Amino acid sequence: MGRQRYLNLARLAKLPGEELKAEWARRYSAPAPGLSPDLLRLGIGYKLQEVKLGGVSRGTRTLLRQVAARAGEGEKGKPLPRKLTPGTRLVRDWRGVGHTVIVLEDGFEYDGKHWKSLTAIAKAITGTPWNGPLFFGLTARKKKA
Structure with missing residues (x-):
């Protein structure tokens, strides 16, 4: 061996x-x-x-605990805030292809280009109109009453 x-x-x-x-x-x-x-x-x-x-920061561990606790209680209130700080990477797998977006001070970087919105990036990836934060899992789809 x-x-x-x-x-x-x-x-x-x-x-x-x-x-x-x-x-x-x-x-x-x-x-x-x-x-x-x-x-x-x-x-x-x-x-x-x-x-x-090293692993994730103390703040991230706290946020993960809060999310887990809310999921266990079935809480359906306001979602926890997600702060997108510059340098954050958003990753999405779309039809077997990985897509990575980097958060910048003044927008986003995707595929070597500067973008003003996640929605524009989601449309470029899928070819159809998408809510960018929803596409990248930052917000939940609203349920119809």
Whole structure:
């Protein structure tokens, strides 16, 4: 049994699909979900960075606890606020292709271009009108009465 080569972000970018699934299973101790290779790479890359730089911040852990508690209580009130700070990455898998948007001070970056709204990006991805925050999972769809 040979030594496994050290995995870094550069090597991760070149891994084929089956190796990505095996690496996911090794790092998450669970089978890889049915995601695109791009999203599997992002998840594995996060784990690599988490080992080197540490996990999520205290504020993020608090927000996650609040969300979990609200879900357990079945609370349907106002959604928790989501602050999009510059540098935040929004990731969406659309028809098997991973799409990443970076929040900027004055808009968003997607596909190497500057965009003023998430709605314009969602339309560019899908070809149809979409509410951008809804498309990227920042808001919930309103239920009809």
